[in-house]
Amino acid sequence: MSIPAELKYSTDHEWVRVEGNTAIIGVTDFAQSQLGDVVFVELPNEGDSAKAGQRISVIESVKAVSDIISPLSGKVIRTNQELNDAPELVNQSPYGDGWILVIELSNPKELTGLLDDAAYSEIVEKGGH
Amino acid sequence: MSAKQTPLYETHVRYGGKIVEFGGWLLPVQYSGIKEEHHAVRTKAGLFDVSHMGEVLVSGPDALAFLQKLVTNDVAKLQINQILYTPMCYLDGGTVDDLLVYKQADNEYLLVINAANIEKDWQWMQENVKGFEATLTNLSDATAQLALQGPLAETILAKLTDAPLAEIKYYWFMPEVSVAGKTVLVSRTGYTGEDGFEIYCKPEDASFLWEAIMEAGRPFGLLPAGLGCRDTLRFEACLPLYGHELSATMSPIEAGIGFFVKLDKGDFNGREVLQEQKTNGTKRKIVGFVMVDRGIARAEYPVLAAGVHIGVVTTGSYTPTLNKNLGLALIQADYAKIGQTIEIDIRGKQLSAEIIAKPFYKREGK
Numbered sequence: 001m002s003i004p005a006e007l008k009y010s011t012d013h014e015w016v017r018v019e020g021n022t023a024i025i026g027v028t029d030f031a032q033s034q035l036g037d038v039v040f041v042e043l044p045n046e047g048d049s050a051k052a053g054q055r056i057s058v059i060e061s062v063k064a065v066s067d068i069i070s071p072l073s074g075k076v077i078r079t080n081q082e083l084n085d086a087p088e089l090v091n092q093s094p095y096g097d098g099w100i101l102v103i104e105l106s107n108p109k110e111l112t113g114l115l116d117d118a119a120y121s122e123i124v125e126k127g128g129h
Numbered sequence: 130m131s132a133k134q135t136p137l138y139e140t141h142v143r144y145g146g147k148i149v150e151f152g153g154w155l156l157p158v159q160y161s162g163i164k165e166e167h168h169a170v171r172t173k174a175g176l177f178d179v180s181h182m183g184e185v186l187v188s189g190p191d192a193l194a195f196l197q198k199l200v201t202n203d204v205a206k207l208q209i210n211q212i213l214y215t216p217m218c219y220l221d222g223g224t225v226d227d228l229l230v231y232k233q234a235d236n237e238y239l240l241v242i243n244a245a246n247i248e249k250d251w252q253w254m255q256e257n258v259k260g261f262e263a264t265l266t267n268l269s270d271a272t273a274q275l276a277l278q279g280p281l282a283e284t285i286l287a288k289l290t291d292a293p294l295a296e297i298k299y300y301w302f303m304p305e306v307s308v309a310g311k312t313v314l315v316s317r318t319g320y321t322g323e324d325g326f327e328i329y330c331k332p333e334d335a336s337f338l339w340e341a342i343m344e345a346g347r348p349f350g351l352l353p354a355g356l357g358c359r360d361t362l363r364f365e366a367c368l369p370l371y372g373h374e375l376s377a378t379m380s381p382i383e384a385g386i387g388f389f390v391k392l393d394k395g396d397f398n399g400r401e402v403l404q405e406q407k408t409n410g411t412k413r414k415i416v417g418f419v420m421v422d423r424g425i426a427r428a429e430y431p432v433l434a435a436g437v438h439i440g441v442v443t444t445g446s447y448t449p450t451l452n453k454n455l456g457l458a459l460i461q462a463d464y465a466k467i468g469q470t471i472e473i474d475i476r477g478k479q480l481s482a483e484i485i486a487k488p489f490y491k492r493e494g495k
Contacts, residue, residue, distance in 0.1 A: 036147075036357070037164040039447035040425050040454070042476075058476065060425050062163040062447055063357050084423070 001124060002029040004095055008111065009120035010071035015095060016114060023072050023111075026099040027059065027090060030124045035061040038090040041100065043079040050074055050103050052110050057100055059090065068100060072110050078102040135180035136273050136332040140339050144353050152245030154181040156356055163357035167449040170321050170362055174279030175354030176342055179320075179327065180335060183247035184272045185240040185254065189263035192236050198398060199257050200230065201381060203391040207232040212300045212316060215389050216381040217250070222402030223377040224384070226250050227369065229318065231302055239268075243371045257398070273335035277342060278325030278362075280492075281349045286315075286326055288345040294326075309341035320359065322366025322490055358449075365448050367417060367457065367488035373428060373443040374415050374457055382406040383459065385415045385487070414465045415443065417487040420454040420473070422480035431474040432458045439464050442473060448489060455489055456482070 003009075008016040013031035017024040032038065042058040050056045056070035079101045083089060090098040105111075115123070132150045141148065146157025156178065159166060169175050187196060196204040202215030213230040226246045231239040242250045247269055254265055277286055283294050292306040292315065302316035311334045319325040330338055343351060360370070369375045375384050382390065382403055390403050420426060426445030431438055440460030448455050456473070464471060467486055472479040 036159060037162050040423075042424070060447075062361060062449070063158065065425075065427060 001033070002095065003117045003121050003124065005117045007095070008071075008114035008116065010069065010114060011123060012069040012071070014068060014071050016071055016111075018111060021105050021108070022077065023074070023103050023105055024099050025056075025068075025071065025101055025103060026094055027068065028120070028124075029094045032091050032094045032098070035059065035064060035066060035090075037062050038087045041080075041083040041087050041090065043081075043083065044076050044101065046076055046079060048076045050076055052107075052113075059100075070103070071114060072103055072105055072107070074103040074106040076101055077104045133181075135178055136335040137178040137180060137339055140336045141178065141353075146353070146355060149356070151356055152181060152243070154244055156181060157353075159355040159357045160353045163355070163361060164449045166352050166354040167358040167361050169350060169352040170279045170323055170354055170358060171450050172280065173350035173352075174277060174281040174285055174325070174346055175321075175352050175358065176339065176346065177276040177278065177354050177359060178274075178335075178339070179276045180273040180332070181244035182274055183242040183244060183250065183267070183269040184329075185242060185251065186237070186266040186268055187240060187263055188237045188266070189261070190236055191261035191263045192238055195258055195261040195263040196230065196238060197394060198261075198396065199254065200228070201390040201397055201399065201403065202230075203394040204230055204232075204238070205394065209234060210302055210304070212302060212318060214300070216375070216386060217253070218381065218397075218399030218403065219377065220398055220402075222380040222382075222399040222406065224371070224375045224379060224381060225253050225377070226371055227375055227381075227386075231316065233304065246371060271332070273330050273332045275328045275330070275335065275338060275342065276319055276321075276325060277328065277346075277351075278319045278321040278323050278354075279351075280324060281346070281351070282323070282325040285342065285346040285349055285351055289341055290315075297326075299324075309338060311338055313338070320368055321362035322368065322488070323362070323492055360444075361446055361449055364444050364446055364455075364457070365450055365488070365490035367490075369415075370444060374459075379413075379459065380406055380411070383411045383413050383415065410462060412462055413440065413459055414462045415457055415459055416465045416484050417489060418456050418458060418471060418473075418482045419485050420456070420480065420482050421470075422482070424473070424475045424478070424480045425454045426456040426458075426473040426475065426482065432460050433472045433474060433479060434464050434469070436472075436479075439471070445473075450490055455485075457487075
């Protein structure tokens with residue numbers, strides 16, 4: 001199970017890559033493996049506001065519908081339009097081409113509430129909870 | 130009540146199956162992935178554990194008379210070693226279950242019923258058998274069942290048996306067949322829309338047979354297959370799933386399987402209501418639809434037409450063979466025409482869909 005050291009993680013199994021005042025967000029390798037074959041990602045509109053702890057997107061596998069909970073607050077400034085035609089990128093490249101959206105942070109202090117790779121590894125080892 | 134394990138539970142774990150609870154049983158939802166397993170069944174073969182299904186033996190001089198009252202299809206038409214698919218209805222026409230009837234001898238029939246309904250079916254049969262000289266035996270715990278499904282199923286099974294598999298026609302069975310040295314019953318049935326076999330065996334032989342079939346099938350691309358693809362496969366073929374396209378509050382006529390209700394066979398449970406529905410039509414109907422807007426309909430989502438609520442999705446999914454987002458829905462019959470535009474309420478958004486013909490998938494040549 002890949003858990004890159006340079007990323008931050010949420011307990012809801014999203015990863016965050018901070019670049020200046022923005023955060024790229026996706027779902028972790030563990031999350032995609034639990035979901036199984038991803039067949040649809042419902043992306044928010046660019047300009048939508050994201051609130052930490054609330055649903056920002058929905059990801060559907062063949063069998064299940066799962067919310068993507070925004071780990072941070074801010075404004076959605078980009079979404080991964082590639083996923084409209086190739087939702088399987090979430091399975092194939094969860095930390096790369098399968099990214100979901102980019103948020104411009106309104107409250108960078110929230111970053112301190114995220115997990116590092118070691119803390120997230122512990123959650124995964126316990127079975128995801 | 131804690132969930133039960135089939136005799137293959139340890140095997141599933143060893144094969145990397147992701148275990149979930151289904152109908153009171155712990156079963157694998159997938160091994161390598163639902164899409165991959167689905168494609169394997171459509172193009173090569175897949176092996177399923179269906180040991181959770183229930184089996185009831187009906188025997189005695191009144192076995193046929195009892196079954197004729199119990200189910201809607203005409204059991205008298207069956208020859209020995211032939212199988213019948215049939216709904217089983219309540220007096221009000223609602224469906225108790227859908228099942229398979231295997232005619233083993235003139236006074237002996239094996240019923241195969243849905244796992245989640247075993248208890249309920251058993252009680253209903255006990256109530257109905259009163260007055261008939263027939264004995265019911267619940268063999269569910271004494272029977273394991275494997276389903277080998279896909280275009281290469283016969284090729285693979287032939288590696289393990291000398292029985293003339295090609296002579297088993299669709300919906301017929303062969304009792305006491307030796308497969309990998311074990312005595313089993315082999316039927317040409319399944320729930321995937323593909324050719325294939327269901328293999329009934331003793332629980333203690335199940336894991337040996339699983340390994341033997343996997344071994345024989347590996348060179349042909351056989352994959353172990355879980356509940357996830359079982360559902361997408363049966364859904365593409367528009368085979369009803371009890372609790373979704375059939376229920377206590379839904380008749381077989383509403384479900385679109387009125388073909389299996391034979392009014393000319395004499396009296397049976399629900400006959401009056403079903404006859405009325407066949408003659409005058411039903412107010413509700415199961416239809417198939419394709420999503421026009423981007424989105425996946427799921428069971429229980431509301432269905433609307435021009436803003437008016439007309440029904441509910443019974444099954445909805447992405448379909449791996451057809452690569453479309455399709456659904457089945459129980460809706461008001463006035464809107465059931467092919468080409469009718471409807472909307473599916475997906476998380477508060479009303480997305481456009483269109484009624485299309487069923488089944489969505491039909492294998493070639495059959």
